[in-house]
Amino acid sequence: MPIRPLPEILINQIAAGEVVERPASVVKELVENALDAGARRIDIDLEEGGIRLIRIRDDGGGIAPEELPLAVARHATSKIASLDDLEAVATLGFRGEALPSIASVSRFSLASRRAGDAHGSALQVEGGRLGEVTPKQQAPGTTVEVRELFYNVPARRKFLRAERTELGHIEEWLRSLALARPDVELRVSHNGKPTRRYKGDETEHAARLGETLGDEFARNSLRVDHAAAGLRLQGWIAQPSYSRASADQQYLYVNGRSVRDRNIAHAVKLAYQDVLFHGRQPAYVLFLEIDPTRVDVNVHPAKHEVRFRDSRLVHDFVYRALHEALAETRAGATPAQPGSYAPPTAAPFANGQAAPAWMPTRQAPLGLGVAEAPAAYAALYAPSAGSPSIEAPAWSPAPLPETGEAGVPPLGYAIAQLHGIYILAENAEGLIVVDMHAAHERIGYEKLKAAHDGIGVRSQPLLVPINLAVAEREADVAEREGETLAALGFEVVRSGPQSLSVRSVPALLAHAEPEALLRDVLTDLREHGESRRVAAARDELLSTMACHGAVRANRKLTVAEMNALLREMEVTERSGQCNHGRPTWAHFSLPEIDRWFLRGR
Structure with a gap:
């Protein structure tokens, strides 16, 4: 068969296969064009889940009559003019593929009017064939109608799902847009009935959280705002207790x-x-801001993915920002307002840790159950000269703050122990219930991690080096990342094109299949530029040690011991969850308890 150019309509239909997957894809492309045109109100009218009709009306800048045919021509755009523009794209749409692709697989019409024009203009496109530009009554802005999507491509149309499913995809994308653009009003109707309205008068993203994701997410979210190395990360992350399946x-x-x-x-x-x-x-819900020249948005036809010039830096920046935010999920800390986090008023201790201002001067040492832990556990807690012995009583009684509403600490004061498992405490708002084993497990775990971090990762030389057969690209990574591997406790030498010689391994993990661990580390370094496999394996071991050292169920505690545990929880990072992610405490407000007994009714 001779080589010949493809017909223009077929070219557009091939492009439609990349850009137009389903009605939600059409809504995405058209709404993004409206936003690029400066729209502040967008109406989305749908019929049969967008299969029968998608109509997008906006109040943006509009299109000149003579430019309407260009708007549906391939690779025609007002958003880029040079390679420099392409390398620093700041608009949502820029490839010039969306409108001609959509028009080639639908009955398409485009009407627009600029603010200074006497009337609007319209253009009809039937299966990719352009009509004439004609005058039309039109409010300032642009209206795009897409009817009978894939009517001329039956093989594509039969892959569309039920009306409810396709509508669900559109609603989910609009929810995502509403989170990003609280300044834009979005009105949605389906089969002639209004279904959703995002008001568009919000000045802060936080106001949209409850509207889009529900009040529970808003109540359980932590505000993130971190900047470094020319990057900024803003948004909200849910507290661990608010997790999803x-x-x-x-x-x-x-x-x-x-x-x-x-x-x-x-x-x-x-x-x-x-x-x-x-x-x-x-x-x-996270917003990453980065210099447009440091990210390539032109790697996917539908613009779902991006490529960072320095993915390793971005990965490490995001991890550290969220890791630090989650460290503040201390038991007893409650958001001051939806979407924000306010730790207790803190004053520095001599050791650099922070403690609530009401904390007594004298701290009670953590020691409960240490004698039951493995020898390594006790070694990490070996007392220094002049410090209390680890064989001292579980918690030394400490002077407590004055009672009263203003001076009551977040977890309050212990009043009882329930079935040898839970501590019941009274705070200013109501009742606190603490799982004492889970709470003490987290406290011990965080102290073990801090102690081990102070020592650093130690290597253990092997009497007989391990010869490891690997893929050539893994050997390349090992050779290139020698210093990184050494910092993780591995001494690795390339011994051939597809082989490595392992001479040292992390001392704490010497008996935990170091070969498999090294392979996982190399995979991480290749895919993400960094690895926390060693730290994760170490943490798993320390978590087990902390679990063995934590106070067990049915252990009777004195009131002083219970209060000491509550105070430790309030100053321990991540103490809202145990090492396995289970909650360590729960709070029941007095009004909530009143409702149990129908008080006031």
Whole structure:
């Protein structure tokens, strides 16, 4: 068969296969064009889940009559003019593919009017064939109608789902947009009935949290705002206690563009791994701001993905920002307002730790159950000269703050122990219930990590080096990342194109299959530019040690011991969850308890 150019309509239909997956794809492309045109109100009218009709009306800048045919021509755009523009894209749409692709697989019409024009103009496109530009009555802005999507491509149309399913995809994308653009009013109707309205008069993203993700997310979210190395991360992450069975509340935006990125998703997963219950998913709304020249948004036809010039830096930045925010999830700390986090008023201790202002001067040492822990546990807590012995009583009674509403600490004061498992305490707002084993487990775990971090990762030389067969690209990574591996406790030498010689391993993990661990580390270094596998394996071991050293159920505690545990919880990072991600405490307000007994009714 001879080589010949493809017909223009077929070219557009091929492009439509990349850009137009379903009605939600059409809504996305058209609404993004409206936003790029400066729209502040967008009406989305749908019929049959968008299959029969999608009509997008905006109040943006409009299109000149003579430019309407260009708007539906391939690779015609007002948003880029040179390679420099392409390398620093700041608009949502820029490829010039969306309108001609959509018009080639639908009955399409485009009407527009600029603010200074006497009337609007319209253009009809039927299956990719252009009509004439004609005058039309039109409010300032642009209206795009897409009827009978895929009417001329039956093979594509039959893959569309039920009306409710397609509508659900559109609603989910609009929810994502509403989170990013609280300044824009969005009105949605389906089959002639209004279904959703985002008012568009909000000046802060926080006001949209409850409207889009529900009040529970807003109440349980932590505000994030961190900047470094030319990057800024803002938004909200859900507290570990608010986790999901699926990844249905994970929203990421790069320079305002909603994207999916495996690199950042991995960083978020790492930040949560120490506090999230097994199998649960974190929820978040995150906005990453970066110089447009440092990110390539032109790697996917539908612009769902981006590529960072320095993915390693971005990964580490996101991980550290979220890791630090989650460290502040101390038991007893409550958000001052939806979407923000306010730790207790703090005053520095001599050791650099922070403690609430009401904390007594004399701290009670953590020691309960240490004698039951492994020898390594006791070694890490070996007392220095002049410090209390680890064989001292569980918690030394400490002078407590004055009672009274203003001086009551967040977790209050212990009043009883329930079934040898739970501590009951009274605070200024109501009742606190603490799982004493889970709480003490987290306290011990955080202290073990701090002690081990002070020592650093130690290497253990092997009497006989391990010869490891690997893929050539893994050997390349090991050779290139020698210093990184050494910092993680590995001494690795390349012994051939597809082989490594392992001479030292992390001392704490010498008996925990170091070969498999090294392979995982190399995979991480290749895919993400960094690895926390060694730290994760170490933390798993320390978590087990802390669990063995924690106070057991049915251990009777004195009131002083219970209060000492509550005070430790209030100053321990991540103490809202145990090492396995389970909650360590619960709060029941007095009005809530009153409702149990129908008081006031």
